[in-house]
Amino acid sequence: MKLDMRKIYRFDAVPRAADGALPKGGDIYYECGSCKDIVSSVSHIKAACSCGNLGGGGGTVAVKSPEQVTPLRGKLK
Numbered sequence: 001m002k003l004d005m006r007k008i009y010r011f012d013a014v015p016r017a018a019d020g021a022l023p024k025g026g027d028i029y030y031e032c033g034s035c036k037d038i039v040s041s042v043s044h045i046k047a048a049c050s051c052g053n054l055g056g057g058g059g060t061v062a063v064k065s066p067e068q069v070t071p072l073r074g075k076l077k
């Protein structure tokens, strides 16, 4: 069963760096623009969004289409 991150965290949009790079950090999450799944930007467990655009694990996330990703800051509710 998939964990619904939105039930645990409140998410706020985070601006990208000037060069378009996605921010990264313990409280930064990526929302996939296609399937709307959310994956931690520094996921240590294996995590992927439903459509495969985001694939995390080992403390990093591989992003196939960065322009389709919205960076968010997550705070525990």
Ligand SMILES: [Zn+2]
Pocket (backbone or CB within 6 Å): 032, 033, 034, 035, 036, 037, 049, 050, 051, 052, 053, 054
């Ligand atoms: Zn996706």
